[in-house]
Amino acid sequence: MGEPLLTAYLQSLLDKLASGPLMNFSIQEGFDSELRKWRSMLRKIKLVLGDAEEKQMNDIEVKRWMDDLLLAYDADDALDDFDYEALHQQNNSSSDPATRSSQLLNMLPLIKRITARFQDIEEQKSDLGLEAKCGVRSSIINKRFETTSLLDSSEVVGREQDVIAILKLMGLSETTEAEGHFIALKNTKKLRTLLALSIEGMRICCFINKKLLHDLLSQLRYLRVFSLSSYQIRELPSSITHLKYLRYLNLSYTKIQVLLEFLCDLHFLQFLILKGCRYFQQLPLRMTDLTNFRHLDITDTPKLQELSPRVVNLKFLQKLTNFFVGEDDTLRLKELKMLHHLIGTFMISGLDKVKDIDDVVVINLKDKKNIEKLELQWVCGFNNTENTKSQIKILNLLEPHKMLRKLVINGYCGLSFSNWIGDSSYSKLVKLSLVNCERCKSLLSLGGLSQLEEVKIEGMLEVETIGRELYGEASPHGGHFPSLKTLEFENMPKWVNWSLPVGITSLLHLRITNCPELVVPVLSMLPSLRELRFFNVKDISNGLHCPTSLTELYIAQCQNLLALPDGIISNNSKLQVLDIFGCESLESFPSGVLPSTLKTLKIWNCRKLESISEMLLSPTSLHRIEFGDYPNLKSLPKCLCTDLTFLLIIESSVEEKLKEKAEELNSLHFVPEYRSIWGN
Numbered sequence: 001m002g003e004p005l006l007t008a009y010l011q012s013l014l015d016k017l018a019s020g021p022l023m024n025f026s027i028q029e030g031f032d033s034e035l036r037k038w039r040s041m042l043r044k045i046k047l048v049l050g051d052a053e054e055k056q057m058n059d060i061e062v063k064r065w066m067d068d069l070l071l072a073y074d075a076d077d078a079l080d081d082f083d084y085e086a087l088h089q090q091n092n093s094s095s096d097p098a099t100r101s102s103q104l105l106n107m108l109p110l111i112k113r114i115t116a117r118f119q120d121i122e123e124q125k126s127d128l129g130l131e132a133k134c135g136v137r138s139s140i141i142n143k144r145f146e147t148t149s150l151l152d153s154s155e156v157v158g159r160e161q162d163v164i165a166i167l168k169l170m171g172l173s174e175t176t177e178a179e180g181h182f183i184a185l186k187n188t189k190k191l192r193t194l195l196a197l198s199i200e201g202m203r204i205c206c207f208i209n210k211k212l213l214h215d216l217l218s219q220l221r222y223l224r225v226f227s228l229s230s231y232q233i234r235e236l237p238s239s240i241t242h243l244k245y246l247r248y249l250n251l252s253y254t255k256i257q258v259l260l261e262f263l264c265d266l267h268f269l270q271f272l273i274l275k276g277c278r279y280f281q282q283l284p285l286r287m288t289d290l291t292n293f294r295h296l297d298i299t300d301t302p303k304l305q306e307l308s309p310r311v312v313n314l315k316f317l318q319k320l321t322n323f324f325v326g327e328d329d330t331l332r333l334k335e336l337k338m339l340h341h342l343i344g345t346f347m348i349s350g351l352d353k354v355k356d357i358d359d360v361v362v363i364n365l366k367d368k369k370n371i372e373k374l375e376l377q378w379v380c381g382f383n384n385t386e387n388t389k390s391q392i393k394i395l396n397l398l399e400p401h402k403m404l405r406k407l408v409i410n411g412y413c414g415l416s417f418s419n420w421i422g423d424s425s426y427s428k429l430v431k432l433s434l435v436n437c438e439r440c441k442s443l444l445s446l447g448g449l450s451q452l453e454e455v456k457i458e459g460m461l462e463v464e465t466i467g468r469e470l471y472g473e474a475s476p477h478g479g480h481f482p483s484l485k486t487l488e489f490e491n492m493p494k495w496v497n498w499s500l501p502v503g504i505t506s507l508l509h510l511r512i513t514n515c516p517e518l519v520v521p522v523l524s525m526l527p528s529l530r531e532l533r534f535f536n537v538k539d540i541s542n543g544l545h546c547p548t549s550l551t552e553l554y555i556a557q558c559q560n561l562l563a564l565p566d567g568i569i570s571n572n573s574k575l576q577v578l579d580i581f582g583c584e585s586l587e588s589f590p591s592g593v594l595p596s597t598l599k600t601l602k603i604w605n606c607r608k609l610e611s612i613s614e615m616l617l618s619p620t621s622l623h624r625i626e627f628g629d630y631p632n633l634k635s636l637p638k639c640l641c642t643d644l645t646f647l648l649i650i651e652s653s654v655e656e657k658l659k660e661k662a663e664e665l666n667s668l669h670f671v672p673e674y675r676s677i678w679g680n
Contacts, residue, residue: 025086048130087267193225264289271295295319312338325350334359347375360397373406380413406431424448445472458490467499556581566590602626
């Protein structure tokens with residue numbers, strides 16, 4: 001183990017030894033003198049670690065001395081045993097005192113052995129000439145501990161003392177093949193970290209037999225960190241209670257449905273990750289027994305609809321990704337006032353269930369200053385007009401602190417927004433999403449948010465016009481939205497008019513989806529625009545008069561588009577991607593030479609298109625062409641560049657003409673069988 005890591009580890013032991021609860025417990029049980037000796041010796045050993053790190057490469061005795069410091073793990077285990085007993089006594093005051101005394105008496109010989117070994121190590125440092133070196137840290141890293149991916153071996157690399165194993169199952173399709181790697185772990189009695197990693201996109205291939213998992217957990221009792229993320233498990237075996245030191249449990253993207261009460265016997269558990277568990281429905285009721293618990297990630301768990309009201313009694317809880325507002329005897333919004341230490345991403349779901357305005361008053365989100373992303377979620381429905389007047393009051397009272405970075409308003413059923421949302425005092429806000437606020441007929445001014453980089457407006461069913469009310473007055477920091485990079489509009493069926501001001505100079509990405517009545521204005525006043533996407537938009541003809549900075553253009557399901565303007569070809573000298581899909585009225589392409597920068601050209605399901613022969617292709621940059629599903633296409637461009645690596649033509653009458661050119665396409669190696677992809 002390298003000196004920096006060992007120094008940090010010894011410091012963590014010193015921190016444990018200095019903790020109030022442990023010291024009180026040790027005094028109560030009569031072993032405080034031994035722990036004071038540990039603390040004194042560890043401080044002296046820690047001072048000479050830098051010198052030992054440098055000398056061990058040339059001095060075998062110093063290296064052995066460093067290896068002897070593996071004793072720190074035994075000391076850590078002993079301290080955890082003390083902590084565990086203290087917590088167990090706290091949570092089980094009715095347990096037999098004689099049994100508790102017997103368990104502690106059995107530990108005393110181990111404590112004395114560790115004391116004697118620490119004393120021997122501390123005395124040897126002088127004999128080895130080790131000295132304190134303040135401020136000096138060697139760059140040499142001793143690879144004493146080995147981490148294995150277990151890709152090709154049925155054995156774990158390393159010895160019993162090793163503390164980390166990483167399993168990366170490279171898309172193993174056979175259950176027995178994957179389980180062989182787990183069986184190999186049974187010999188690693190001191191294993192502390194087990195990360196069973198999956199390969200991105202291959203989660204379905206990760207298996208572990210229920211009995212094997214039960215047996216494995218029965219033996220790996222020293223685990224502190226355990227991850228089965230993406231494995232096909234539906235339940236945890238009761239043997240997980242053997243992992244009494246466990247701090248971190250990751251079950252994300254598994255098929256687990258319920259966590260049973262025995263999980264709450266893991267008194268040290270601090271982190272529980274259930275992200276992406278789409279079948280998960282119920283947390284254990286005894287979670288308040290987890291007195292050290294800090295982090296609960298229940299992101300994307302749609303079947304989980306409520307939390308126990310007792311969750312707010314977890315006094316160290318810092319991360320709770322979703323707070324479900326309930327009714328009657330379930331968790332009410334006012335209980336949120338008990339969670340003082342929330343950090344990171346935080347969602348409040350079920351705000352439509354709030355019946356008492358006083359519940360909103362008492363939580364005071366302004367005081368929760370470590371929340372970085374806040375999502376406020378209602379489930380109202382467009383036809384639900386009940387209590388719409390009270391919703392604006394609720395939203396007003398949910399004003400967060402001024403350092404918030406990301407805000408999502410989802411499903412809000414009021415008729416208008418609160419003014420705090422666009423207030424310029426939110427100078428750190430970088431991302432804002434207004435989603436499915438179906439009853440609001442107008443937006444609010446956001447132009448004064450000087451650091452805002454991303455805006456998404458989705459599902460605003462009643463909005464017909466967007467103009468000055470959104471942009472407000474120009475910012476003193478430079479025009480409207482001086483930092484805005486991404487702007488998205490989606491699912492706005494009544495939106496017709498859109499006026500753009502001059503001065504949105506930083507916008508890079510503009511995406512408009514399912515706005516079937518919108519007439520897009522000229523976009524040339526967006527000088528930095530790189531990406532432009534239209535999907536199911538009524539009239540985009542003006543919008544295609546866009547700035548010359550454009551590199552990607554995507555057009556889909558725009559049925560009124562008859563032709564692309566000539567300028568789309570001649571004026572966009574930086575265009576790299578041109579992708580057109582499902583524009584069934586499109587009849588022709590503009591004449592001229594495509595930009596030499598173009599790398600990808602895709603044209604699909606434009607059934608009236610007959611010719612692109614006037615479009616000459618540069619012989620240098622275009623690598624991918626896809627033409628599909630338009631039977632009237634009769635001619636190809638006059639020149640097909642010889643650097644193509646992918647050519648796909650489906651459902652077209654142009655097959656014979658392409659065959660004539662096949663010999664010219666020497667680099668077309670990605671699709672070797674032409675006939676397998678051509679239509680008739």
